[in-house]
Amino acid sequence: MPRFSVQEHHASHLHWDLRLEKDGVLKSWAIPKGPPLEIGVRRLAVETEDHPLDYIYFEGVIPPGHYGAGVVKLWDKGFYEIESWEDDKIVIIFDGEKLKGRYALIRLDGKNWLIFKTKKQPSGARNDHHGRHGRKS
Numbered sequence: 048m049p050r051f052s053v054q055e056h057h058a059s060h061l062h063w064d065l066r067l068e069k070d071g072v073l074k075s076w077a078i079p080k081g082p083p084l085e086i087g088v089r090r091l092a093v094e095t096e097d098h099p100l101d102y103i104y105f106e107g108v109i110p111p112g113h114y115g116a117g118v119v120k121l122w123d124k125g126f127y128e129i130e131s132w133e134d135d136k137i138v139i140i141f142d143g144e145k146l147k148g149r150y151a152l153i154r155l156d157g158k159n160w161l162i163f164k165t166k167k168q169p170s171g172a173r174n175d176h177h178g179r180h181g182r183k184s
Contacts, residue, residue: 048126051141052103053082058117065092065162067127067139072097076160082123082146086164094158140169 049068056064056077063081066073076092083090104124109116125143132138135154141147149165 048128048142050103051123051125051127051143051146052121053078053123053143053146054105055081055120055122056115056117057119058109058115063122064095064119066098066103068100068103069129069132071100073100073103076152076162078162082162083164084145086166086168089161089163092152092160092162094160138165 051068052066052073054064054066056062060079063078065076065078065082067075075095075098077095078090078092080090104121106119106121108118123143123145125141125146127142128140130138130140130149137152138149139152140149148168151161151163151165153161155161
């Protein structure tokens, strides 16, 4: 089963990086407000460049002057199952510490996608709000 991770990235703007292992790379999206944990919450996810597989569990500091400079913390990790993967729509089932259940990524335009937890969930999936982003208002 392919792996995924979510990294909390304190760069020029706080965001969360979703990384999905696929075809020998990490397909990546930046999620400005963090991955949604509840059904009914929709978040913007901006597609970014693919990353190498060895970056999946990276935590540390990217030095000033380098792309993405700032602190990176591992926020979640686990495995996922692909239900469907098309150019403009991806449906996957997360089995992570915080992300659990069926999610969809829908392309809005260009690199802008919408990510949300679907109403239809696999039997036994957890639908409660589990964990917080720890963001300051």
